[in-house]
Amino acid sequence: MIEAKEFSERRNRLQEEIKELGLDAFLISQPESIYYYTGATYKPQERPFLITIWPQRDPTFLVPKLEKDHIHKANIGDVKSYWEFPSPPGEGWPEKLDEILQGVKTLGIEQGISLENQSCLKVKKLKPLDIVNRQRHIKTPAEIKMIRQSASYADKLMAMMLKNAYYGVSVLEMFGLGRKIQMEVIKSGEFDPLNCEFLSATWPSRFSHMPHGVPPLDGKLTNGPLAFMSYLRVNGYASENERTVFLTKPTEREKDVFNHMRAARQKAFDIIKPGVPCAEVDKAALGYLRKQGYGEFLLHRTGHGIGQGNHEGPWVADGSEHIxxxxxxxxxEPGIYIPDLGGFRHSDTVLVTKDGYEVLTKGSTEIEDLTLLKPKFMKRIIGRLIQKALNIA
Amino acid sequence: MIEAKEFSERRNRLQEEIKELGLDAFLISQPESIYYYTGATYKPQERPFLITIWPQRDPTFLVPKLEKDHIHKANIGDVKSYWEFPSPPGEGWPEKLDEILQGVKTLGIEQGISLENQSCLKVKKLKPLDIVNRQRHIKTPAEIKMIRQSASYADKLMAMMLKNAYYGVSVLEMFGLGRKIQMEVIKSGEFDPLNCEFLSATWPSRFSHMPHGVPPLDGKLTNGPLAFMSYLRVNGYASENERTVFLTKPTEREKDVFNHMRAARQKAFDIIKPGVPCAEVDKAALGYLRKQGYGEFLLHRTGHGIGQGNHEGPWVADGSEHIxxxxxxxxxEPGIYIPDLGGFRHSDTVLVTKDGYEVLTKGSTEIEDLTLLKPKFMKRIIGRLIQKALNIA
Incomplete structure (x- = not known):
């Protein structure tokens, strides 16, 4: 887990930026940012948590009274509270924050704040700034350790999915596997339910060309290409590992599309290193696919940042300004989606290193290793029982 | 499930309001609102879904290209798409939306929109309005049916928790029970993983006075008062049922606090009916507790609205303007939280009827029924095995 010292170092770095920008204060309002700077998790509902970062003194943390007693884990000395949402006059967060911000003329705010909450701020000069997201783009050694661990769980879950798959397996059987990894994380002794997610999802071939559609749980996996996704958040840190899988022998056409998908990935990997614009990585991968005639079968960019969030900057997309x-x-994760055939996409979690990159999720990307033709009698029998119990046999 | 016809009726009602307000158009941008008006679920990330409601013609639905193929379930005729987030110039959502909104001078928007997204809107006159939330406050017959069903699952889960509890049971054993209800919902044939949640949570007495702290999963439930929470969202519709439980004989002081908590609930129930301000309900319950000397042990309002969201308006709180x-x-759910003793709170999901109210979650609120002293040998043995496997025995 991340130590208290690191959270205060993160806040110090933000403080330095605020000094340089000449702000009187900066307001942290987004749940992921609250976690980033304190380690405190909560269910973001209508009662905001708010941290004021000052250029010259310790931050002030404003939370609902309901949360004050357990928020000691945030390791911020000055915790103030407001009554409720809503509150009688003088007791709500806008008034309490106004007291905290007395004398502040220029206040930096996060761009993710809702219009409703922003309209409650009484400071005259508000400066929406992207500095928190930019700080989060570069991972600390402790964060890389957390993501590495998350990625190793993602790999285990993918291996488990490949091991349990057979011709005719139900989507539901695969969906249940995430729980086994969840139990392993619980056993490890560190598990914050508000900050963990274990998703093992599969798409049958007639759905795999719609990677964001929700496949029916009673659907069955038969002919490929099938999409297998291991998508985790382990105590705040995300990772993903996806593979295109076949449960029957792939046709020549399927092999062909598969190979082009892998080649597009390679085009991206070939240029990943510090200093390269993210837009160039996207153009390398998707440009290759367009040149090969797959332009009409592209549905999304090459990739995105991974950290506390499963999706965050830097955006590996044409039009992205990130370097x-x-x-x-x-x-x-460049993908090809052909309506009458299916979707083809591998996805990996990748660390940018000094000279290039390191793939944190392992496991084969080869079609031979992802074509699973073995009979697996026991899995079939157990699966059949599960399917019968659920009336989907 | 909610039928397509109802979604279009909901949009029609919004359209009527827009006409009355003289707006050129209204922009729906919040994930829960998208679901409310279409039945479409998605994982809200950086790629927005946006519905433009027009006073005189059918709505326009703008989604990322990635989602377009499966969004037919939204049953909106005119679906347009943008490329990605971010996009090369001309291909992103702000430009595509700008094309859709050509000629719009006054645009109503939801207050929940982020500052970042709002700043991308090029229409000159933006009117933040609360009309979607207000429409959602009053439930339709189909919604009441969904909430009633959700509440019956919440009751089953609570009954399961009470049945499985014994002196020394781990928080983890209780946490696992939510899955059984999940399987039951899956078996029923309707289950949208993006729209369901099954939380069975318990707080040991030394944590029960911090109702929003996350209790350690290896914690054990021993002396009361213990907080048992059954908190669900079943295919989009929420419910909650909470009880204060004892696994040893409660002391006279505990009985006394418990009875005051129940009396405060009754004060609220005594006045619940149409026309009563929500603030009055809160004052009735918490005012009673303050008069009894529990003022310093109150942490939150009397209640909140329940519907698609577990927390939504109307707010049953002092300072609320809702009627x-x-x-x-x-x-x-008025609660009393005493640091050296624990928390005392029951919570129920309550429908406001023509003349009064109906409690949708059932199950006893009496201390005799919530004091569980029976030995339960088999539960203990199974629990012991689970705890041993997890090294928490």
Missing amino acids: LEENMVISV | LEENMVISV
Whole structure:
């Protein structure tokens, strides 16, 4: 887990930026940012948590009264509270924050704040700034350790999915596997339910060309290409590992599309290193696919940043202004989606290193290793029982 | 499930309001609102879904290209798409939306929109309005049916928790019970993983006075008062049922606090009916507790609205401007939290009826029924095995 010292170092770095920008204060309002600077998790509902970062003194943390007693884990000395949402006059967060911000003329705010909450701020000069997201782009050694651990769980879950798959397996059987990894994380002794997610999802071939559609749980996996996704958040840190899988022998056409998908990935990997614009990585991968005639079968960019969030900057997309730097973590996942055939996409969690990159999720990307033809009698029998119990046999 | 016809009726009602307000168009941008008006679920990340409601013609739905193929379930005729987030110039959502909004001079927007997204809107006159939330406050018959079903699952889960509890049971064993209800919902044939949540949580007495702290999963439930929470979202519709439980004989002081908590609930129930301000309900319950000397042990309001969200308006709180109306659904849950003793709170999901109210979650609120002293040998043996496997025995 991340130590208290690191959270205060993170806040210090933000403080330095605020000094340089000449702000009187900066307001942290987004749940992921609250976690980034304190380690405190909560269910973001209508009661905001707010941290004021000052250029010259310790931060002030404003939370609902309900949360005050357990927020000691945030390790911020000055915790103030407001009554409720809503509150009688003088007791709500806008008034309490106004007291805290007395004398502040220029206040930096996060761009993710809602219009509703922003309209409650009484400071005259508000400056929406992207500095928190930019700080989060570069991962610290402790964060890389957390993402590495998350990625190793993602690999285990993918291996488990490949091991349990057979011709005719239900989507539901695969969906249940995430729980086994969850139990392993619980056993490890560190598990914050508000900060963990274990998703093992599969798409049958007639759905795999719609990578964001929700496949029916009683659907079955038969002919490929099938999409297998291991998508985790382990105590705050995300990772993803996806593979295109076959449960029957792939046709020549399927092999062909598969190979082009892998080649597009390679085009991205070939240029990933610090100093390269993210837009160039996207153009390398998707440009290759367009040149090969797959332009009409592209549905999304090459990748995105991974950290506390499963999706965050830097965006590996045409139109992105981000430049790769050492210790950024991104996904690499160009995909081809053909309506009458299916979707073809591998995704990996990738660390940008000093000279290039390191793939944190392991496991084969080869079609031979992802074509699973073995009979697996026991899995079939157990699966059949599960399917019968659920009336989907 | 909610039928397509109802979604279009909901949009029609919004359209009527827009006409009355004289707006050129209204922009729906919040994930819960998208679901409310279409039935479409998605994982809200950086790629927005946006519905433009027009006073005189059918709505326009703008989604990322990635989602377009499966969004037919939204049953909106005119679906347009943008490329990605971010996009090369001309291909992103702000430009595509700008094309859709050509000629719009006054645009209503939701207050929940982020400052970042709002700043991308090029229409000159933006009117932040609360009309979507207000429409959602009053539940339709189909919604009440969904909430009633959700509440019956919440009751089953609570009954399961009470049945499985014994002196020394781990928090983890209780946490696992939510899955059984999940399987039951899956078996029923309707289950949208993006729209379901099954949380069975318990707080040991030394944590029960911090109702929003996350209790350690290896914690054990021993002396009361213990907080048992069954908190669900079943295919989009929420419910909650909470009880204060004892696994040893409660002391006279505990009984006394418990009875005051129940009396405060009754004060709220005594006045719940259409036309009563929500603030009055809160004052009735918490005012009673203050008069009894528990003022310093209050941490939160009496309740909140329940519907698609586990927490939504109307707010049953002092300072709330909401007035109870027939077919609103709220929680009633005044609580007393004493640091050296623990927390005392029951919570129920309550429908406001024409003349009063109906409690949708059932199950006893009596201390005799919530004091569980029976030995339960088999539960203990199984629990012991689970705890041993997890090294928490």
